[in-house]
Amino acid sequence: MTTSLFGERVQRLEDPRLLTGNGRYLDDLGRDALAAAFVRSPHAHARIREINVDRALDVPGIVAIYTWEDLPERIGEPLPLLIPHPALTHGRTARPLAKDVVRHVGEPVVMVVARDRYAAEDACDRIEVEYEPLPAVVGIENAVRGEHLVHPDVPGNVGAHLVQEVPSADGRSAAEMIEAAPHRLEFRLDIERSASMPLEGRGVYARWDPDDGSLRVYSSTQTSTSVRMAIAAKLGLPLPKVEVIAPDVGGGFGVKIMHPWPEEVLIPWAARTLGREIKWTEDRREHFISSAHERGQVQYVRVGFDDDGRILGLDVTFLHDHGAYTPYGIIVPIITSTQLLGPYKPGAYRVEFSSVYTNTVIVTPYRGAGRPQGVFCMERTMDRIAAYLGKDRTEVRAANFIQPDEFPYDHRLTFQDGRPLIYDSGNYPEALRMLKELIGWDEFAKERERAAAEGRRIGIGIGCYVEGTGVGPYEGGHVQVTSDGRVHVSTGLTSQGQGHQTAFAQIAATELGVPIERVSVVTGDTRRFGYAVGTFASRAAVMSGNAIALACRKVREKALRIAADALEADPGDLTITDGIVHVKGNPSASIPLSTVAVLANPLRYAFDEEAKRATQFATAASDDKPPVAEGEEPGLEGRDYYSPVRSTFAYGMHAAIVETDPETAEIKVLRYAVVHDCGRLINPMIVDGQIHGGVAQGIGGALYERMVYDEHGQLLNASFMDFLMPYATEVPRVETAHLETPSPLNPLGIKGAGEAGVIPVSAVIASAIEDAEGIPIMKMPISPSELFHLRRTASARVG
Amino acid sequence: MGTETLYDISLTVNGVVREARVPARRLLSDCLRHDLGLTGTHVGCEHGVCGCCTVLLDGEPVRSCLTFAVSVDGHEITTIEGLAAPDGTLSAVQRAFAESHALQCGFCTPGFLCTVTALLNENPAPSDEEILEGISGNLCRCTGYQNIIKAVRRAAELSAEQERDGTGEAAPAATGAAGAPRASGATGGATGE
Ligand code: FES
Ligand code: FES
Numbered sequence: 001m002t003t004s005l006f007g008e009r010v011q012r013l014e015d016p017r018l019l020t021g022n023g024r025y026l027d028d029l030g031r032d033a034l035a036a037a038f039v040r041s042p043h044a045h046a047r048i049r050e051i052n053v054d055r056a057l058d059v060p061g062i063v064a065i066y067t068w069e070d071l072p073e074r075i076g077e078p079l080p081l082l083i084p085h086p087a088l089t090h091g092r093t094a095r096p097l098a099k100d101v102v103r104h105v106g107e108p109v110v111m112v113v114a115r116d117r118y119a120a121e122d123a124c125d126r127i128e129v130e131y132e133p134l135p136a137v138v139g140i141e142n143a144v145r146g147e148h149l150v151h152p153d154v155p156g157n158v159g160a161h162l163v164q165e166v167p168s169a170d171g172r173s174a175a176e177m178i179e180a181a182p183h184r185l186e187f188r189l190d191i192e193r194s195a196s197m198p199l200e201g202r203g204v205y206a207r208w209d210p211d212d213g214s215l216r217v218y219s220s221t222q223t224s225t226s227v228r229m230a231i232a233a234k235l236g237l238p239l240p241k242v243e244v245i246a247p248d249v250g251g252g253f254g255v256k257i258m259h260p261w262p263e264e265v266l267i268p269w270a271a272r273t274l275g276r277e278i279k280w281t282e283d284r285r286e287h288f289i290s291s292a293h294e295r296g297q298v299q300y301v302r303v304g305f306d307d308d309g310r311i312l313g314l315d316v317t318f319l320h321d322h323g324a325y326t327p328y329g330i331i332v333p334i335i336t337s338t339q340l341l342g343p344y345k346p347g348a349y350r351v352e353f354s355s356v357y358t359n360t361v362i363v364t365p366y367r368g369a370g371r372p373q374g375v376f377c378m379e380r381t382m383d384r385i386a387a388y389l390g391k392d393r394t395e396v397r398a399a400n401f402i403q404p405d406e407f408p409y410d411h412r413l414t415f416q417d418g419r420p421l422i423y424d425s426g427n428y429p430e431a432l433r434m435l436k437e438l439i440g441w442d443e444f445a446k447e448r449e450r451a452a453a454e455g456r457r458i459g460i461g462i463g464c465y466v467e468g469t470g471v472g473p474y475e476g477g478h479v480q481v482t483s484d485g486r487v488h489v490s491t492g493l494t495s496q497g498q499g500h501q502t503a504f505a506q507i508a509a510t511e512l513g514v515p516i517e518r519v520s521v522v523t524g525d526t527r528r529f530g531y532a533v534g535t536f537a538s539r540a541a542v543m544s545g546n547a548i549a550l551a552c553r554k555v556r557e558k559a560l561r562i563a564a565d566a567l568e569a570d571p572g573d574l575t576i577t578d579g580i581v582h583v584k585g586n587p588s589a590s591i592p593l594s595t596v597a598v599l600a601n602p603l604r605y606a607f608d609e610e611a612k613r614a615t616q617f618a619t620a621a622s623d624d625k626p627p628v629a630e631g632e633e634p635g636l637e638g639r640d641y642y643s644p645v646r647s648t649f650a651y652g653m654h655a656a657i658v659e660t661d662p663e664t665a666e667i668k669v670l671r672y673a674v675v676h677d678c679g680r681l682i683n684p685m686i687v688d689g690q691i692h693g694g695v696a697q698g699i700g701g702a703l704y705e706r707m708v709y710d711e712h713g714q715l716l717n718a719s720f721m722d723f724l725m726p727y728a729t730e731v732p733r734v735e736t737a738h739l740e741t742p743s744p745l746n747p748l749g750i751k752g753a754g755e756a757g758v759i760p761v762s763a764v765i766a767s768a769i770e771d772a773e774g775i776p777i778m779k780m781p782i783s784p785s786e787l788f789h790l791r792r793t794a795s796a797r798v799g
Numbered sequence: 800m801g802t803e804t805l806y807d808i809s810l811t812v813n814g815v816v817r818e819a820r821v822p823a824r825r826l827l828s829d830c831l832r833h834d835l836g837l838t839g840t841h842v843g844c845e846h847g848v849c850g851c852c853t854v855l856l857d858g859e860p861v862r863s864c865l866t867f868a869v870s871v872d873g874h875e876i877t878t879i880e881g882l883a884a885p886d887g888t889l890s891a892v893q894r895a896f897a898e899s900h901a902l903q904c905g906f907c908t909p910g911f912l913c914t915v916t917a918l919l920n921e922n923p924a925p926s927d928e929e930i931l932e933g934i935s936g937n938l939c940r941c942t943g944y945q946n947i948i949k950a951v952r953r954a955a956e957l958s959a960e961q962e963r964d965g966t967g968e969a970a971p972a973a974t975g976a977a978g979a980p981r982a983s984g985a986t987g988g989a990t991g992e
Pocket of ligand 2: 199250251497901902903904905906907908938939940941942
């Protein structure tokens with residue numbers, strides 16, 4: 001038996017390419033393509049009076065200039081609203097180029113196509129757009145005040161309003177439960193905007209083939225299949241005439257799941273119109289002001305609990321800032337409102353949110369997608385309760401946990417996939433025990449004393465979360481064994497650094513019994529696999545991993561059937577080891593998979609030695625049966641899909657020890673520990689890497705990153721100089737431990753891991769700073785100067 | 800609007816003399832990527848902060864997005880494409896990155912590889928502090944740096960091993976020690992921590 005590669009720390013198959021400069025990212029393609037650049041709105045809200053392009057026309061190398069008026073009807077229409085929801089009563093989307101009004105700084109107004117990017121930008125500089133500024137709506141509270149409107153036909157700037165309510169077991173509402181509870185608390189929490197900020201921005205490269213009447217588009221996207229459908233629809237092309245490929249992608253973290261971006265429609269359209277190859281590569285400032293942000297929320301919490309800290313009733317009302325348009329619907333606040341519950345089971349729960357328009361960049365999922373805010377809310381609540389009762393924070397959490405024997409656990413809510421929120425499996429008490437041990441929770445008091453004796457201030461914090469991963473509707477896999485014995489695997493979803501080529505090859509190699517070197521994996525290329533949803537919601541391993549496993553099982557079954565014929569054996573007695581089909585316990589009765597692949601495809605023509613064996617005069621096939629048996633297909637290949645009834649639920653618990661400087665209020669994370677359960681691990685090395693990266697992003701979001709808009713809607717920190725992403729010097733070492741509770745929902749027993757690391761970090765760091773300082777931390781991120789001010793206010797209150 | 804003046808420049812890139820005709824404002828990053836077709840050097844910000852575009856200029860790391868191509872006429876440049884030995888054997892730094900899972904999307908990787916190659920050339924046995932300091936000018940959005948730090952330590956180890964085995968002496972400085980051929984990351988064997 002080949003040793004199973006599933007679960008091993010296999011080195012990545014993508015690395016040799018990426019370590020030698022042989023990766024192919026969007027801007028590495030199309031060296032001779034024309035370049036596009038955009039004139040973008042400098043105003044947060046303004047009416048476009050006039051656009052004058054005259055001075056741009058004599059820029060050497062200029063090819064074309066387009067404003068909204070130059071676009072054909074279908075291209076100029078508002079972009080699709082991707083995820084409609086009945087609660088999104090006032091959904092609005094932008095047009096690819098602004099018509100009449102711009103609603104955020106960075107909204108595209110004019111597209112220029114030129115010989116190269118330098119020329120295109122020169123031309124942009126010479127285009128004059130006359131604007132009449134309108135009042136800008138900035139900040140959640142200004143939005144709900146509704147004094148000024150982002151869209152004149154959206155009263156109060158409210159795009160969506162949703163209430164979900166789960167009464168207690170005996171039918172009482174959250175409000176009643178809170179009223180009747182022995183203890184009650186009420187408070188407000190704030191989280192600011194951050195962004196995915198992959199190091200590679202977005203980009204689109206389109207090639208129109210006039211002879212073939214077909215379009216090939218490369219996009220730095222998290223969903224090539226859906227971009228393809230959007231382009232075909234917008235350009236009115238038959239679907240088979242459009243192919244979309246996600247090449248190597250330099251990070252996504254959510255922002256690239258949004259689509260079609262204006263550029264994903266405009267560049268292919270212009271390529272077809274001009275009959276030329278055109279490429280657009282986003283620059284960093286463009287990414288800040290025209291791609292998506294996330295996280296901004298204001299939350300109001302009311303909670304009632306008993307003497308043990310058990311939550312009897314929880315009522316959360318929050319405001320979510322979704323920016324100027326809602327192309328991605330209200331997925332983010334829906335996730336916040338449902339995943340807020342984490343590993344806990346409050347007696348009764350009511351959640352209400354309003355999702356509001358502001359004159360800022362759109363909000364679409366960023367790694368974690370609404371969960372970091374939800375977890376922040378719930379975990380701050382746990383800490384508040386513990387502080388109020390004078391209890392250990394872990395005890396209060398433990399008192400509220402769903403117990404291992406309560407799975408599947410039905411929260412009686414509707415999740416982001418429109419399905420009931422039912423947790424599949426988990427062991428929360430065990431995870432907490434492991435975490436306390438890993439970080440040394442019970443010994444920390446002594447540590448704190450020792451530190452205090454040295455004049456140092458340290459604190460410990462904790463955060464727990466549950467993450468719905470692997471949401472549907474489906475993914476597929478195709479597996480083909482060719483006559484050289486190689487295994488070609490493809491799946492439609494895309495990769496942005498998650499090591500799918502390796503993890504999926506591990507699955508295929510294990511399922512088929514072939515050496516991993518013979519397996520190659522293609523993702524995100526619609527030429528190879530046309531049906532897919534995309535990479536988001538920590539779903540790739542669960543969805544495509546299982547689909548590929550199922551496709552491999554089909555191939556294996558077929559291989560054994562053909563080999564059984566050739567070996568005159570029973571398929572049940574056969575197995576595959578190292579790419580060779582043989583009788584169990586008798587390796588000499590064998591046939592290589594490569595030969596099985598030859599035999600699987602009855603041939604007329606021999607194009608090489610191997611192929612001869614399958615030609616019509618060479619096989620001993622019986623004369624009275626068709627060469628391809630009924631119900632069979634030629635070739636050794638299989639395709640299958642995985643479509644789950646509902647999501648799997650991964651979970652984890654993090655703890656951190658921080659030190660705050662008594663004078664400068666500088667905050668340093670001394671230790672960071674993670675206990676994580678994403679079911680069975682395909683490649684622990686890759687999973688750990690995902691967690692490390694997620695925690696680093698979380699640290700960024702907790703201590704450094706925020707989008708600083710002024711009252712006019714100008715983003716003041718739209719560069720890496722001013723938007724502070726953590727360097728190696730800011731990120732603590734992450735200590736990890738894994739639990740592996742298999743998911744009962746899928747054949748491989750896996751759950752997703754992509755977002756786990758980032759989700760609880762703000763909650764954990766707030767908890768730790770609060771512990772160190774003894775001051776409630778109700779807003780994140782927090783900078784040293786904010787902590788300094790909090791100290792001042794707190795001491796003023798005492799003094 | 801007039802046409803720009805073009806300048807003929809000649810650079811030695813990865814040991815090969817390359818010529819280009821560029822306007823004065825052409826960034827070195829663009830010249831390498833688009834004029835010379837060496838797209839391994841990446842551009843993450845074009846304002847000198849992320850370090851993705853780091854290349855070695857006469858052995859020293861520089862940000863090619865802050866450097867004009869005309870200003871390095873006549874100089875030697877090493878890019879990620881020039882780090883492996885001519886026979887394709889990965890350098891110690893490249894191997895260490897694969898072994899330590901120090902890259903995910905790979906976009907920041909060219910900058911880190913060049914930076915670390917220069918770091919270890921200058922200081923073959925850096926302390927943890929020195930490693931942190933050495934890579935503190937490069938952003939990575941994927942890895943959380945933990946495995947990059949591990950890779951730098953591992954690269955120092957690998958180089959030292961090669962030094963001991965006497966296999967490293969022929970390696971040109973900029974490519975790091977080109978060790979005895981051994982399985983690259985592509986073999987997919989299980990590796991321990
Ligand atoms: S691209 Fe040069 S430092 Fe970012
Ligand atoms: S590996 Fe993606 S940015 Fe570093």
